[in-house]
Amino acid sequence: MTGADKRDSAPGEMMLSIALLYWSLHDRLDCSGPDLSKRERLVLMRLPTPRRMGDLARTMQLLPSTLTVLADGLEKRGLVERQRDPDDRRAWLLELTKEGHAARCELNEVVEIALREATGLPEDDLEVFGALLLRIRDHIMADGLPKGLPF
């Protein structure tokens, strides 16, 4: 018995820190900005321009049927609209309405504050952190999204 099982592992600590940051950001956003669920928030943020629902579902690692329900709710509240994809009439494009764009703008402002306050990092470190995150995002998007999902 080396006791390694009783110690924190660096990767473990990283994962827990990511979780802590992720949920802290959501909690801050729950208290300010537009009144949206966590999933709804992420949908809105991912819609600067229209996107296919299946595409969105894959990126968000949700089942298509889960995204359908999310989109229904956002549509009912007038934040998004479904439009047929002209390139493939089976698919729907999800597009923000005027109110949707306004909500997204407001959200982005609150996210900026939340990030600063939650991380507590000075400007330059936050930039380093952000640059690494973008590289990670690009890698995840390129490398293929997680395999295990039932698509």
Add this chain to the structure above:
Amino acid sequence: MTGADKRDSAPGEMMLSIALLYWSLHDRLDCSGPDLSKRERLVLMRLPTPRRMGDLARTMQLLPSTLTVLADGLEKRGLVERQRDPDDRRAWLLELTKEGHAARCELNEVVEIALREATGLPEDDLEVFGALLLRIRDHIMADGLPKGLPF
């Protein structure tokens, strides 16, 4: 109209990247390592040494009643045990069993691989990223966990 609402904002991109990484890590862990739900995984990872349930719930930003149910499940599967806190007999300490420690060890190994693969970062950048994450974690833990929760 400046079109700012149609552009991605840097903080928005960061938040989305954090979400993408968070869920990608979980998805990878769903496919390998011990068979645990996402929440159960995080509980196990946070238990290198025994901790109070309320303390855990606060850190994980869960309601006490949610953690009770999680702990019930883990206890039923023989991974954790409740022990009265000698310092406050109202409180329970959650402690890993032998099997719990084994599962946590296995988990930590898989987390390391998942982090490498998901981020795609070379060793040195991953270290920079990790160091920033630990600073963020320390800030969040010190600054007070998110306020809006019903504790």
Add this chain to the structure above:
DNA sequence: TTGTATGTTTCATTTATTGAAATATATCCG
């Protein structure tokens, strides 16, 4: 003591997620 605060549990309600089956359209191939 007594009163109030804290740590946890219970349980009923609400909310979210899953997955199988259905619909519509696309694509491939003979």
Add this chain to the structure above:
DNA sequence: CGGATATATTTCAATAAATGAAACATACAA
């Protein structure tokens, strides 16, 4: 062209998870 098969989304019923109020036990303070 026509038929088989694949893909994008929806529907809906079943399951799982989170929420919050009430209860219980213990702590702490006056």
